[in-house]
Amino acid sequence: MKKLAAIFLLLAVLLGGVAIYQHRFAPSAGTPTLTIYCAAGLKKPVDAIAEQYRQETGVEVRLQFGGTGTLLSALRVAKQGDLFIAADEGSVADARKGDTIREVLPLAVQHPVIAVHKGNPKNVLALADLLRDDVKVALANPEAASISRVSRKALGETWEKLAAHATVMKPTVTEIAADVSLGTVDAGIIWDATAAQFKETQAIDVPELEKSKENASACVLSFSTQPTAALRFARYLTAPEKGGAIFKENGFTPAGGDKWVDVPELILYSGGVNRPAIEGLLGQFRDREGIKLTTVFNGCGILCASMKTMGGTSNPKFPDAYYACDLCFVPPVADVFPEAVILTETDIGIVVPKGNPHGVKTLADLAQPNLKVGLCNAEQATLGYMTRGMLKSSGLQESVHKNVVVETPTADLLVNQMRVGALDAAIVYRVNFQPSAEFLDYLPIQHEGAHAVQPFAVRADSPNARLGQRLLAFLKSNRAQFEQAGFQWRGEETAVQSKDIVIPDWLKNK
Template sequence: MSSKNRILLLIIGSVILLAGIFAILNLGNHATSDDPPQSIMLYCAASNRAVMESIREDYEQEFGRKVDIQYGPSQTLLSSIEVTRSGDLFLPADDSYLDMARDKQLVAEVVPIARMQAVVAIKRNNPKSIEQFSDLLRDEVRLVMASPDTAAIGKVVREVLSADGQWELIESSVTASRATVNEVANDVAIGAADAGIVYDAVLNTYDDLEYIELPELADAASQISVGVIASTDQPQAALHFARYLSARDRGLKHYAEFGFRTRGGDTWSDVPELSIFAGSMLRPAIEDTIAAFEKREGIKVNRVYNGCGILVAQMKAGQHPDAYFACDSEFMNQVHDLFPEPVPVSQNELVILVQKGNPKNIRSLRDLTRKDLRVGIGHEKQCAMGWVTQNTFRESGIQQEVMPNVTVQSPTGDMLVNQLLTGSLDTAVAYLSNAAGASESLDAIRIQDISCSVATQPWAVAEESKYPELAGRLFQQICSQSSQGIFAAEGFRWQLDANKGE
């Protein structure tokens, strides 16, 4: 065989080998894409078993993702999570267990779902004539309840009755203690007990039982929420199911059907799109937090940054975001009908920005009236900064004198900073946060003794938002310790009590 033929055979063989490798890799990729998604592991209180099975069936059918559920007493489930550090979600029968889990840094996000009320389960037609609290203490009434050391309802009832000095009476009358609330209901159903303290929702599946509500148990209610386990390796999938559970047109429908007390909830969307309007000056303080929230939740956050005057005009023209983060309370007040419950979050103060080293020797607002200066300020109608600036000028008594020197009125502080950096302005009145990224080139001179020079930034969720809970979780992230650090680094002063955002 000639050398040319040998070379030709080697080339052909190499091509065939590469084609085979490519085919194997392509087959592997195809096989991976067809693999079912990783299942979700949920630790769930026994009191929620019936409703959760109904929701699980719908979710698995709709999304093809398996949900593995371990049922049991809330305390036992919490202990299991603490020991194994495994699983994706934790749904106890009362939020107090989520508080404990948070204290131990076992859960991250918490999503509210529904409520349950403690009641007394009895046989239909009330054969023992149990009508009031004292009837539970009668010798002939066999009373059962769940253990306060393992089950949420036992814990909640003990706390409420202990506050009224009634717990010892009930405890001494209990003939049997069970691990879960379902076992209590079963005892009454089969005639092993005459009465049992249970959650009202648990009795939805017991046709032969009814319940009575007692004034002594009126405060013995439990908020049901689901927590994302902090160690989960699939937070997007966990949060997807948590959103499904708490959606008004998905999980909450089931909860209502099973006798739970529900209200509110987000509208369901596989990938929700949350819309946020925020003043331009807030962008450096919140953008990274929003981007991280987007990625973790597996959602889309459409944000619009602009001068608050412009944003208000857009909202009055019919563009209604899910949430609004205003540069100043005045511009939140202008859309109070859309955002009735604003929360003050941070503060930002006006300063006089000058070139590094202050070559024009500007020391106060009065110096801005000098004839040789080119001054930049915010536009009064387009942004909160401009509105606050004009109030500051008026309060200091220089408005008429300084305005002839104003050569630029901008909708954002960033534009003023850029013109200072290029030499188009000698000085500008802007927020301290606007100067945070230009400290090597600009100096900031504080405005003394003018109270209105400080702006307060409020946050609010729209009354008509389809995603109030999702917007609330974003706000929790904006209020986190790491986010507060970003605010401080950008020149803001935190105002909101940190505990209110968590």
């Protein structure tokens, strides 16, 4: 095993050297040259897509093929290149652990099959037939190729028996398919999509393997010096009418992608409370993806009303993603945003001038005479809606409202008025208060509803749904930004179905 490991390390270094040479000495021109490490089983469609892309855009794509495991080893040594196209999800996970990759775009779905020569002359119908003395079997090395890594995991002890019985073990899945096609061996285990590319090869599905479906994915390398160009080609690879069509022609099941647009536009609606945490991050995402990003910040009541007046998602200005101030403003648009991912939480409290000159301590104190109070508008803002619910459930709606001198669509406007002395007290999110902590005091509200949970949702039928999901993944990878803005992080929780979100009784009491 040690000798085998040494051999693969040497191969990785040699492949890395090839990649470095190609990267350094690629011809310089007005368009970029991309270096792609690609699993051998995807060679035929990726070759064709790269050529089509070159013809359409002028961008040169240099391709290095090999077993997924071998390529990943080479990447870790060379630290050069732009994209890694892996054949299985386990290798993608390994690449993530080593901080080798960033964005991941699924390309095609495939699963292992038994490959036999056309007509199945040895009548191989089950895994047990591969252990017959009269059947010569070829397998790919699991340290080098994804097909055997996945098969070994699915088969357990049976895999060990197959490996011991194998006539030959090769480094790539295409070499196994070629041997079966030529009749050098009687059978092998390959991807279903690989079998479709060899005319003299027939695929036999067996129950032990057919459930092991894996995404082949394009992964942007963390050390790419041109990630925007790499992402653009990755989007082309996944686009249904571009790369997706070529994958389908070659026997693959495309994983789905966004419709191809040279510079796509992503429209995001966001509650104002999220702005301090995400505004800078949105700019980073826009520049890295090379897209147009239109963001509308406002109260969620206004945002939901705006969506309702658009007449449906066919409106080109309908948002692709929605980042609400609280879960309670997801149900109104649950039909178009069916799943919500909770990212953060923040408390709701009362802000008063430094030193609390009016002695405000509770919601009831907001009803004291001659107090100038500011609230968010209940029809326009999540915070206003929740504030009204808390006041009504506490029996304070009328008494406090007599002191309300202003209602705004967002809480940051209330903080501004507090800063200039126009208000004596206001109800805001804790994250609104934090930047002004030098000038204001924050008083927690003792009520079950005094906290808001911020969910992010991507529109189900958005033409940029995958781009929206990458924005979500990017936000989740920047937890520190949210915590620095004062949010409590909840981004590791399982997504919730929007239709299952329950509005609490205290909030229903209008």
